[in-house]
Amino acid sequence: MRIVKRILLAGTSLLLCLNLLTGCSWVSLGVLYGMLSESPDDSSDFYDPGSSTPDSSLTDDWEEPGWENWMNTATGSATYPESGTVLISVYLDTGLDWTEEDVALTQQYLQIAVEGLDQKGQAYQSGMDVVYDSRQDPRLAVNLSLDIPDVEDDLQLTNRALDAALAEAVDYRGLMEEYQTDSVAFLVFLNDSGVSYTIPYYQGDSAEWYWEKCYLYLYDLGGRRNYENPATYAHEMLHLFGAWDLYETNDTDGVTQQVVDYIRSEYPTELMLTTYNIWGGYTYDRVPQVISPLTAYAIGWIEDCPELDQFPTLERQQRCCFSYW
Numbered sequence: 001m002r003i004v005k006r007i008l009l010a011g012t013s014l015l016l017c018l019n020l021l022t023g024c025s026w027v028s029l030g031v032l033y034g035m036l037s038e039s040p041d042d043s044s045d046f047y048d049p050g051s052s053t054p055d056s057s058l059t060d061d062w063e064e065p066g067w068e069n070w071m072n073t074a075t076g077s078a079t080y081p082e083s084g085t086v087l088i089s090v091y092l093d094t095g096l097d098w099t100e101e102d103v104a105l106t107q108q109y110l111q112i113a114v115e116g117l118d119q120k121g122q123a124y125q126s127g128m129d130v131v132y133d134s135r136q137d138p139r140l141a142v143n144l145s146l147d148i149p150d151v152e153d154d155l156q157l158t159n160r161a162l163d164a165a166l167a168e169a170v171d172y173r174g175l176m177e178e179y180q181t182d183s184v185a186f187l188v189f190l191n192d193s194g195v196s197y198t199i200p201y202y203q204g205d206s207a208e209w210y211w212e213k214c215y216l217y218l219y220d221l222g223g224r225r226n227y228e229n230p231a232t233y234a235h236e237m238l239h240l241f242g243a244w245d246l247y248e249t250n251d252t253d254g255v256t257q258q259v260v261d262y263i264r265s266e267y268p269t270e271l272m273l274t275t276y277n278i279w280g281g282y283t284y285d286r287v288p289q290v291i292s293p294l295t296a297y298a299i300g301w302i303e304d305c306p307e308l309d310q311f312p313t314l315e316r317q318q319r320c321c322f323s324y325w
């Protein structure tokens with residue numbers, strides 16, 4: 001799932017009120033609002049920004065961040081699949097402790113997602129070059145505690161609070177320099193059940209939305225029973241590099257009903273169409289879905305594809321870039 005800020009700013013709750021059949025699962029406001037409520041019992045392991053903890057007063061103090069000359073104003077912070085993007089895992093404490101086992105599980109699924117994508121990219125003579133593994137480099141993961149009761153209550157406030165906290169907690173500019181890349185994104189892990197989503201940068205957005213983030217739930221929407229699967233991680237990561245959701249129409253992106261029908265018919269196991277396997281369940285040891293030429297085009301694995309003649313609304317002005325026009 002992907003959230004377009006034009007909709008977001010027009011009313012997050014309106015969006016979340018809708019029961020959307022997504023490739024990932026159903027979203028319903030009741031469940032989304034069913035998050036947390038307990039106070040954190042032991043947050044000693046969590047980075048705490050202390051008195052600068054962002055809260056609702058943040059909106060009053062907020063200053064629009066400026067553009068810096070190294071930033072890519074076309075793609076946002078995650079630039080291209082081959083850019084060696086630094087993916088920083090952010091384990092958000094929203095009232096429930098993260099166990100070592102669950103953190104390890106998310107890193108394992110992340111590895112399966114990245115390797116699955118890289119393998120699929122090879123079919124297009126490309127790949128997925130990202131640095132993500134906090135088991136090898138612990139600096140790639142951070143525990144954060146935010147004074148926000150519900151991260152989905154106000155997505156803009158959450159984004160601001162996260163940016164403020166991350167600027168203090170993670171030397172991501174240093175990491176980017178060390179890994180020799182100008183590309184970075186954040187995987188915000190939520191210890192709860194819900195519909196995972198990504199807020200990608202769109203050309204024309206203010207710098208406020210520059211730092212792109214996937215919000216990945218530990219469990220899917222059905223309660224704390226089924227872990228989110230590696231395919232969901234892979235699906236959300238592809239949004240960072242420009243992939244469209246293909247399970248529903250989207251006027252902003254030019255995803256028409258014809259596009260959705262075409263994908264359903266020709267690529268029923270497309271990763272941007274579904275994160276379920278062909279039996280309607282999850283696969284946890286690999287990413288069984290396929291990447292269609294349209295998605296390969298969207299993320300810049302290929303420069304062109306025959307479907308663009310059929311669906312000219314999908315033609316990109318710039319490689320891997322979402323735009324409002």
Ligand SMILES: [Zn+2]
Pocket residue numbers: 001002235236239244245
């Ligand atoms: Zn999506």
